[in-house]
Amino acid sequence: MRSPSQLRRPPAVIADWFFSAQYEAPMVRRGDPLGLRLAAARYADALAPGLSNRTLDARWLTISAWMLVLANDVWRRKGNSAPAGLSRRAAADLFAWMEPIELLWIARTMSLVDIEGRQLPGQRAVRRWLDGGQRTGRFGMSFAQYRRQRSIGVYGAYRVALRGLQGMTIDGDGWRPDAVAERLSRITQSALGAAAATSGLAHGNFDAESYWRREGWPKWSSSGGKGFLPESLKILRPVSAEEIAVLKPVLFGGKDRKGHARLRETVVDVMHASKAHEHHGVCNDLEKRLSRATDGAVARLGTFAQLADTGLTVMNAIWAGLREVETHKVPALRPDDLAASQDVRDALAELIVASKAWLSGKSAFRPEWVVANELAALATSRGRSFDKLVRGLVEFHEARGGGRRWFRLDEEGLVRPASSLRDQEGSPYRFRLFSLARLALQCKLIPRMPKALDFTDEEGEE
Numbered sequence: 001m002r003s004p005s006q007l008r009r010p011p012a013v014i015a016d017w018f019f020s021a022q023y024e025a026p027m028v029r030r031g032d033p034l035g036l037r038l039a040a041a042r043y044a045d046a047l048a049p050g051l052s053n054r055t056l057d058a059r060w061l062t063i064s065a066w067m068l069v070l071a072n073d074v075w076r077r078k079g080n081s082a083p084a085g086l087s088r089r090a091a092a093d094l095f096a097w098m099e100p101i102e103l104l105w106i107a108r109t110m111s112l113v114d115i116e117g118r119q120l121p122g123q124r125a126v127r128r129w130l131d132g133g134q135r136t137g138r139f140g141m142s143f144a145q146y147r148r149q150r151s152i153g154v155y156g157a158y159r160v161a162l163r164g165l166q167g168m169t170i171d172g173d174g175w176r177p178d179a180v181a182e183r184l185s186r187i188t189q190s191a192l193g194a195a196a197a198t199s200g201l202a203h204g205n206f207d208a209e210s211y212w213r214r215e216g217w218p219k220w221s222s223s224g225g226k227g228f229l230p231e232s233l234k235i236l237r238p239v240s241a242e243e244i245a246v247l248k249p250v251l252f253g254g255k256d257r258k259g260h261a262r263l264r265e266t267v268v269d270v271m272h273a274s275k276a277h278e279h280h281g282v283c284n285d286l287e288k289r290l291s292r293a294t295d296g297a298v299a300r301l302g303t304f305a306q307l308a309d310t311g312l313t314v315m316n317a318i319w320a321g322l323r324e325v326e327t328h329k330v331p332a333l334r335p336d337d338l339a340a341s342q343d344v345r346d347a348l349a350e351l352i353v354a355s356k357a358w359l360s361g362k363s364a365f366r367p368e369w370v371v372a373n374e375l376a377a378l379a380t381s382r383g384r385s386f387d388k389l390v391r392g393l394v395e396f397h398e399a400r401g402g403g404r405r406w407f408r409l410d411e412e413g414l415v416r417p418a419s420s421l422r423d424q425e426g427s428p429y430r431f432r433l434f435s436l437a438r439l440a441l442q443c444k445l446i447p448r449m450p451k452a453l454d455f456t457d458e459e460g461e462e
Contacts, residue, residue: 031427032402034311034375039304039368040429046297047267047286048432049260050164054157055435056119058239058247058442059231063105064158065168065184069177070197071097074216094175095150100209101197102154103139104220108195109229111221117234121153137209164260165250180250187242194224231442236449239442248443266293268440271433271450279428280306282452299363301431307358307372308429310351311379314393317347319406322417332414335394336387348379348389355379371400390415 031037044053055061075094106120107130115123122141129140138146150156162168167180177185189196197217213220231239238244252268254261270289276282284302291298321338338344355376378392394415398408405418434453440446 033315033397033406034308035371035396035400035402036304036308036311036375036429037402039366039372040308040431042366042368043298043301043304044431046294047290048264048436050161050264051432051435051439052157052160053430053432053435054119055161055432056157056233056438057231058243058251058439059229060119060154061158061161061247061439062184062188062239062243063230064154064162065177065181066188067098067101067105067155068162068169068175068181069185070101070216071095072175072177074211095155097208097211098155099146099149099153100139100212101217103149104212104217105154105230107139108220112223112226113229114232117232118230119154119157119233120230121157122149139209166254166261167250180246183246184243187240187246188228190242191228191240192225195219195222196225233438236438236441238444244443247439248445251439251443252445263293264436265445266290267433268436268445271437271453272440272446274450274452276450276452278309279430279433279452280309282433282450283431300358300361300369303354303358303361304369304372305429305431306354307351307376310347310354311375311393312428314344314347314351315397315406317341317344318390318394318415322407322415332410332416334387334414335391338415339386339390344390345386348386351379374400 071094075097080093103122103126106123107126109115109118109120110123110126110130120126122139122145125140125145127140129136132140141149159174162181163172163174165180167178169181170176170178196219197212198215228240231237239247250261252261252265256262267286267290270286271282274282274285276285280302283305287298287301318338321341321344322333325333339348355378358372358376359380375396378396379389381392384392391409391413394407394409398405407415408418410416430453437446437449437453441449
């Protein structure tokens with residue numbers, strides 16, 4: 001048995017790499033259509049350190065701590081330990097004990113309540129698994145899907161918080177539970193009641209999925225603790241008083257006046273007091289109030305948010321035009337056909353105004369602003385008609401956008417979808433503000449969401 005001092009030794013680089021990086025190359029998503037991710041991430045780090053855009057639900061944070069504690073307990077009782085030189089294989093083995101209980105939580109939620117508005121990554125495969133009588137392995141996922149779940153699932157969404165929030169994990173490594181995680185785990189066990197997990201025997205040659213379903217958490221589908229589930233974005237309300245008592249001091253305030261928790265609380269206070277009705281308006285207020293506190297890290301935040309928001313509005317308007325004609329079996333459109341749409345023209349006009357505001361700003365040069373400068377210069381270039389602007393923005397998206405491309409110009413100069421047509425719009429660059437505000441509401445720091453934060457897609461950019 002290792003002493004507490006030995007357990008608290010900083011983990012080796014390879015262990016830190018595994019739990020702070022993607023398990024494998026991440027999926028190519030539709031995010032970052034304008035290539036502004038770097039600048040958006042810098043602003044997000046200045047406003048909401050220790051979180052991510054996917055840290056949406058205080059309840060999931062509590063449950064994540066419970067999963068981490070249980071997985072560590074079983075992993076250790078099988079004869080494993082956490083030495084300073086933890087290998088990648090050992091790290092993967094430890095995480096393998098978390099993944100099944102994560103998916104069982106998703107299955108449990110889908111079995112007991114309406115899932116609308118709840119953060120349930122992997123739910124399509126889990127639905128097939130439930131409908132098929134739970135007979136297939138890996139919860140209805142292919143091997144590749146099951147591996148990707150490690151990056152895009154709940155642990156992938158909350159590991160930044162598990163690493164960044166004080167007291168969650170030892171040395172902030174993201175996987176060895178510390179005092180706060182232990183307390184949250186006990187709260188979860190108590191709330192589950194008859195559906196609580198059991199210690200199990202954890203021996204023999206069996207896989208983690210079989211263990212949790214048969215021994216570790218055989219009552220996962222029980223209605224016991226039905227009120228203790230991941231929360232819905234459609235019903236914004238506080239979590240339990242027990243959770244708030246643990247989470248609120250970690251997320252907001254704290255004794256260190258210059259610490260991250262105090263900064264997050266200040267950002268929430270500014271957003272709550274803001275009279276703005278638009279995202280870039282509340283960003284303007286944050287820039288004015290927090291310039292000194294962040295050592296200038298939020299300089300030009302307001303005009304950047306306006307540029308990013310209006311640019312994305314144009315992208316969504318072009319996409320909507322392509323989606324509309326697709327219903328009539330038209331595979332592509334000319335730029336001038338798209339520019340004829342009043343929605344596209346209105347969006348372009350707003351982008352031009354935002355671009356002029358961005359270019360008029362004066363401050364020291366930052367490398368992360370290069371793409372924003374290019375976008376604004378494109379939108380304000382003289383002699384460009386609306387159809388030329390549409391063509392230019394499509395080309396800009398192809399050249400500068402990150403992730404999956406939405407559309408492209410073909411050899412004939414037509415704008416053609418480059419990915420499957422979807423119903424929902426792309427998500428704004430939001431600097432983790434929605435996540436931060438929702439956590440504040442759930443911890444009773446504020447009574448309601450700020451008016452300007454009317455967006456909820458969990459897959460948005462920073």
